[in-house]
Amino acid sequence: MSDTRAIMEVTEGTEEDRKFEASLNSILHMDKKDYPAYVGGLKVASGHEFPVASPVDNSIIFGTFQEPEEGLTDRAVIVAKEAFAEWSAKDPSERMAIFDQALENIIRQKYRIAALVTLSSGMTRDEALDEVERLIEVIDDGCQDLDEGIEGKPSGVWAIFSEYNSPLAAPIGYAAAAMMAGNTVVIIPSKYAPVPVYFIYDLFVRAGLPDGVFNIITDRFDSTTDALANNMDLAGIVAAGSGDRLENLMFMQADDELRFINEVKGMNPILVYRPGNMKDAARKVAASAFSFAGQSVVSCSKVVVTIKEQKQFLDELLAIVRELKIDDPAEPGTDMGPVISKNVYQRFDDLIDDNFDYLVYGGKRVINELTGAGFYVTPAIFVGAPEDEDINNMDNALPVLSVQIVEDLDAAIEVINCSEFGLSAGVITKDDAVADQFIREVNADEIFVNDPSIIIGAASKAKVENFLD
Incomplete structure (x- = not known):
């Protein structure tokens, strides 16, 4: 990505500034890459690609993402449902161990993740660091809940729809909480800022998260929203962000027993x-x-x-x-x-x-x-x-x-x-x-x-x- 933008000079500011800028420079040196859908741990490519650029500078191209092929959301739910049987049966301490390791991975790469959030969304460096800290807080709280003991049973497969309003803490925070509870997830991140979700996916896999527990589909035209939201095998839906796509989810016909978590932006007067x-x-x-x-x-x-x-x-x-x-x-x-x-x-x-x-x-x-x-x-x-x-x-x-x-x-x-x-x-x-x-x-x-x-x-x-x- 460095061919189109000057590399930032590392300042003589705080240690936090130096770490952020070093991470930013590292990301700007990265080569463009292909980002497939992930279903059951397998890479899925439809052959229909779309590029994602940085809002900070549109000449910075992260790489290409895949449009979903027909039926992919249904297949993802089937795979997630199959993975749910084994994942939900694990002792909470086993799930906690995986997310403890994932949390350690995230903390270790905090500044790199924050720099990626800035480039992906246009958040200032302070806002991006706050976004990472919020995710750390969610996962840490979840691990404490598992350690102290939880009451209730995992509910099944959750669909998570998120927008650019929170490119990291919302999609990954909700996914992590759902998975720590013993559920599996299918996530459709923001088409404008999907890169942070992919980065954390890799950290979760390295921490030992089994295939099929966390599945990702990108969708430039929002064509899969209705199909996924109306899948009768879902246990629940999370809508986090702003825009017609998420607001319409609240009015779609669905199973009366379907759970719905609403974090859709309003005026906040x-x-x-x-x-x-x-x-x-x-x-x-x-x-x-x-x-x-x-x-x-x-x-x-x-x-x-x-x-x-x-x-x-x-x-x-x-x-x-x-x-x-x-x-x-x-x-x-x-x-x-x-x-x-x-x-x-x-x-x-x-x-x-x-x-x-x-x-x-x-x-x-x-x-x-x-x-x-x-x-x-x-x-x-x-x-x-x-x-x-x-x-x-x-x-x-x-x-x-x-x-x-x-x-x-x-x-x-x-x-x-x-x-x-x-x-x-x-x-x-x-x-x-x-x-x-x-x-x-x-x-x-x-x-x-x-x-x-x-x-x-x-x-x-x-x-x-x-x-x-």
Whole structure:
């Protein structure tokens, strides 16, 4: 891959910086390779290939991936079901030993995996390291659960559908939790960022994971989603990320006994009301809204403020956003990298056009020496769009923030409750009575007060107990 991009100079920064940059350079020197489907431990090639490029620089090509041949998802489920009989019968201590070794492998290659996540998804180096740490946490927690003893029986074959919003922690975290519980999995990772899943697959195999327990299929056109999700031999489905493909899974007809774990991104709205320190409140909102270019499963897409506080909040927010460094995410100090693909950039551009009357900042392409071969943009902030506009009610998984202005607290809570929630809703306030009312009246699965970072993002439900009957 190094023929199209200059190798990064290793800085004199922290030891963590040096390890990350050395790993990045190693990856950039790698040759392109072919990535087959893996079913029952066997490589499966259909002969219909598609390339996957880095969003950081589209001239970096990881290699070619295979379109699924007809019937491959059914075959993968059959193989996984056959493997389930032996895998589920193993003593939990045997499964724990394999994942203990896998965890050791992951920790040993932490910086290489993080560098691969950055190149695959456009996450900044800090975001990528957090992504690896989240996966480590999921597997470590699962091993502890097995060590302490678990109640329940393995349920069978799980299908895991994930998107680029978490290219590592969500797909592998859910797969690991399911497998530690004694289940087998068929996973369809993001077509934009499948490489980290393949890398961890190899580490699991080296740790001794038997053939057929973990099966991977890539699909550029999402043509296999319906076939796999409607397979009657599945025990459950995980949907993690954003987009129509995952949202549609929730409405598909399926067996009533089929388990469903939903980690689909929503707006994750935030109310700012008498925060005490408005600059700090604006900083927290900006960090939530524009982490991973607004593509994280916990990124905030809507913030609500009162008429009385709108000017001060907007002044502080705009001052913070203007200072964001939008650049190559592998560079130290970058605040925001690119959106994942040309298609996603086109959605961003269309959204700007559709809501231009309410745009107060951003929405432009960023092109310089390091960003010209990717889709880098300035975050877009909209103010005053009517309540019934899509931008206020439907998530877009983009670096976009809609600011809604209301009369008072009651109106704010009503607006919050009209949002497409996703994983969370939150309030930033110094008033305990306001926080109490928000907690009582807002209808969200997870609620935070003053600190958006406490919400677990990717793989928030990746626990062994969630995959047991």
